[in-house]
Amino acid sequence: MNMMKKESRVVYQAAKEVDLSAGSSQTYLRANVKAPRVAGFLVKVFAWFLESRIFGTLILYILKRDNLIHKLVSNAEMEEAPVYVPIHPFDDEEEQDVKQVGADLSPPELVQQATECLPQSLGKSQKTFNGLNTSFRYWTISDYSRAYTSGDVTPRTVVERLIAAIRESSTPSFQMSFFINYDAEDILKQATESTLRYERGVPISALDGVPIAIKDEIDCLPYPTTVSQSENRLLGGTKWLHKLRPCTDDACCVKCLRLCGAIIVGKTNMHELGAGTSGINPHYGATRNPYDRSKIAGGSSSGSAAVVASGLCPVALGVDGGGSVRLPASLCGVVGFKPTFGRVLHSGVLPLNWTVGMVGILAGTIEDAFIVYAAISARLPPHQPTVSPKVYFPLLNPTKPISGIKLAKYGEWFNDCSDDIRECCSNALDRLHKQYGWKTVEVTVPEIEVMRLAHYTTIGSECTASLSNSLENLDYKELGWDVRVALAVYGSFSSKEYIKAQRIRNRQMQFHMNIFAHADVIVSPTTGVTAYSIFDDALQTGELDYINGAALVRYSIAGNFLGLPAVSVPVGYDRAGLPIGLQLIGKPWSEATLIHIAFALQELYVSEYREPEVYYDVLNQQK
Secondary structure, rough: EEEEEEOOOOEEHHHOOOOOOOOOOOOOOOOOOOOOOOHHHHHHHHHHHHHHHOOOOOOOOHHHHOOOOHHHHHOOOOOOOOOOOOOOOOOOOOOOHHEEEEEOOOOHHHHHHHOOOOOOOOOOEEOOOOOOOOOOOOOOHHHHHHHHHOOOOOOHHHHHHHHHHHHHHHHHHHHHHEEEOOOOHHHHHHHHHHHHHHHHHHOOOOOOOOEEEEEOOOOOOOOHOOOOHHOOOOOOOOOOHOOOOOOOOOOHHHHHHHHHOEEEEEEOOOOHHHHHOOEEEEOOOEEEEOEEEEEOOOOHHHHHHHHOOOOOOOEEEEOOOOOHHHHHHHHOOEEEEEEOOOOOOOOOOOOOOOOEEEEEEEEEEEOHHHHHHHHHHHOOOOOOOOOOOOOEEOOOOOOOOOOEEEEEEHHHHHHOEEEEEEHHHHHHHHHHHHHHHEEEEEOOOOHHHHHHHHHHHHHHHHHHHHHHHHOOOOOHHHHHHHHHHHHHHHHHHHHHHHHHHHHHHHHHHHHHHHHHHOEEEEOOOOOOOOOEEOOHHHOOOEEEEHHHHHHHHOOOHHHHHHHOEEEEEEEEEEOOOOOOEEEEOOOOOOOHHHHHHHHHHHHHHHOOOOOOOOOOOOOOOOO
């Protein structure tokens, strides 16, 4: 990092003058997290001290100083102006093997366009309805659609199996904590209507009858109105927010899925207020990893990742504010896809972080993520007219992937992970080169730790501002103790620190756009560690594990802070059999190219995927 020291602050070199070439003089700064893991009674003590007027101010000052927020953000000097919202101009750059689709198409029409882009033989190999599996593969949307059309199974039968599986997963012997809420009667009603459409030969789209789960912070009827107060209906993973923010309509993305005939099967568990990376929710339990029930699923979209990994749904929606879709996708061995900021309408999503949060998709395959992305990218009226870029869909062909792809890699950052992840992800790049001839371009991404701290300042400030009126009248006993700590830290950020963070956002946007001038995507591991253990002392209070938390989000910040599209694809397992993901970060509005690359990567690994420890075959059940 090329900067001059001045007491406890830095003066940043102008972004336009920073050398981004490999081997430049920029110093890679590892996350300087100074905080022990704390859980149980100690979390309560720490929260009490932070909330104390006498001790809280001093402790927060020390925390921010020791973790370099003061030095790298609060007191930093730079010439760049702030950028408050990461909206990128649309550059109609020519992409390979794509087709343009109409921006005014309905969700079912967009799904039809997407399915026409898939290989015609997709889903007919490796796993068949006679129960003979040559390798493990998740059932796809295409599999569901074909099974329903052929009459092999009905949507009603599938959801009956699904409901039984949800109930089993919630028993004391499993305690998977996948869902915060589901309504069996409503699910069966949707499935019956879908079954009738198939019997009449008039399914709405390929998504008709496909079960899809929704993260709790996304508005979705009927859940806020059909559950009594005594049942502690949650919103945003809380016990209280529904009282202050009643849900009166579906979010735009949910409306799109309903218009396609999808069966909405309930609200998935999440880290409370999205304020953590483990997925441990003291109110509704720790979402457990289907590959190992003793491990975390990751957060904050923990339940959405776990229901896909366990086979309950081929797809689920999440919200990604700091890697909250990609991170649990990687830990649970599924695909996590986050589009460009502004590509999907955000109306009806709990407004916890306006400029970094984005609806994302968790799926068993990149093809399914693509189909659901197509559906929810529809511009339902009324919508904001400010962002209306052209939409391109990738023409996927496993025998002829796109050519000449350049993958930007920052070596020191790429390697800042566990040995298993480093080896696995490096091997993935080698395989991409050998199979497709794609080249890895060594680059430098400056000030990555500065960006993480600026993002933390931003997401914390926006969360506090969003909840300010609610928090004034809230009984803090209704909050998890780990979230109380997070809110205390969030509330300590000043307007000066928020504006400094937005100036850092400007710098990082310049850095990344300069890198994209020489490469198609930036590649990295998705997380720095694989899923770690859930300890009993965290179940009632949550936990503070900022070292593991920083390792989990190490690679995901640019997608949120800079509004870039990104995807995590499973590429192997560590020595304990826990999944590892490789992340691809794309240029703004380049979802088509990103899906192309992710699909080609998936093709190299699909035959090596392993069945999770907890897996429900709701479509076939011939095992």
